[in-house]
Amino acid sequence: MLGGDLVTKIKRAKLVSLRKQKSWSQKDVVNILSKEYGINITDSYYGMIEQGARNPTLRVGVAISKIFNVDIDDIFFEPQHNKMLC
Template identity: 50%
Template sequence: MKNNRRDILISLRKEKGLLQKDVVDLLKRFHSIEISESYYGMIEQGVRTPKLNIALAISELFNANPNEIFFKVKPNKKLRSRNSA
């Protein structure tokens, strides 16, 4: 498993043979989302966190679960203890 969640994003892009510019173009064409190549690069580096609509659009482009790429899901200890009882 990858250590950095953003590594998953980079891997997904490379698996499809896309450049960052290609992802930016696809976001514009299919989702009417205009971001710069620089901004997308910062998302991949983990310097920027995209708005929800951008994160969901990127996830859709790669047919991936947005939770695996962008969100840290922490287990809820209170819910776990209630379910165990």
Template identity: 45%
Template sequence: MREKLKMLRKNKNISVEEISSKLNISESFYYKIESGDRNPTIALAKEICNFFNVHVDEIF
């Protein structure tokens, strides 16, 4: 999961600050999701996938 999220974010040329702001979560929480230290809720996982325009199975 972590490599996929990081790759998607970098391909979109967006910072952690920007994506966390759009998702209404803290930067540290997004970092923890991206690093695999925390798991997002189902609702947040869907928001992340919608943001990157990918299916949930592709990331999680």
């Protein structure tokens, strides 16, 4: 099983890859968030989200996943493994 930090790095690398596939800068994503979703965040904050240094709010995470047309779990959330208690 992968550790949480590694999973976060992999998922955030996917986020960066999705952005670069569209030839967008971080500023482009921030502008789309503002214009299409009414979400105002700084370029710096978005950069921290991509680096895994900050986690977006659910509203921001959902908007980012819509921008890139991916499931939010694919770029932000770690799988949860439930243990059955006896």
